[in-house]
Amino acid sequence: MGTIEETIQIAVPVRTAYDQWTQFELFPRFMSVVRSVEQIRPSLVHWAVGAGPVRHEFTAEIVEQRPDALVAWRSLDGRHHGEVSFLELSPERTSVTVRVHTRGSGLKEALAAGRGPVRxxxxxxxxxxxxxxxxxxxxxxxxxxxxxxxxVQPDETGRPAHPVPHWPHG
Structure with a gap:
């Protein structure tokens, strides 16, 4: 198993960073390897990713999600799992850490997992x-x-337990 960990500091409040991250269907707007995302249910997300001729689709189950703190998942194909954690550094600054654990034994699986490209x-x-x-x-x-x-527990307002993304700029 290989682990990839990357951290970045962002000049927005932790709530803003977390709220945007949970809008999975908008990932193709900022992550070039993500082709499409479909939120099937609050805890089930289908991803299509790829770079160049290499394409992969998988469904991930969100196993834990805590507002302003953590989103953890596992792919249903067993190839990876991970988490994104959010840490408030100041009222207007957030640290975001992504950890991805890939599975594979042997050279063929390590190359297929593409740890370098994934990192x-x-x-x-x-x-x-x-x-x-x-x-x-x-x-x-x-x-x-x-x-x-x-x-799945509804949000603090008691709204139904499903994401409702909206795009404020049309």
């Missing part, structure tokens, strides 16, 4: 996320619910 994609994606959210200054949507042990 570059995570690093680049975080840099583009920073530019994206700092440019907006506010999240384009939010879902404030929690997920623990597969159980």
């Amino acid at each position: 570059r994609a995570v690093r680049s994606g975080l840099a583009h996320f920073k530019e994206f959210i700092e440019g907006l200054g506010a999240a384009s949507g939010a879902w404030r619910g929690t997920i623990r042990g597969g159980h």
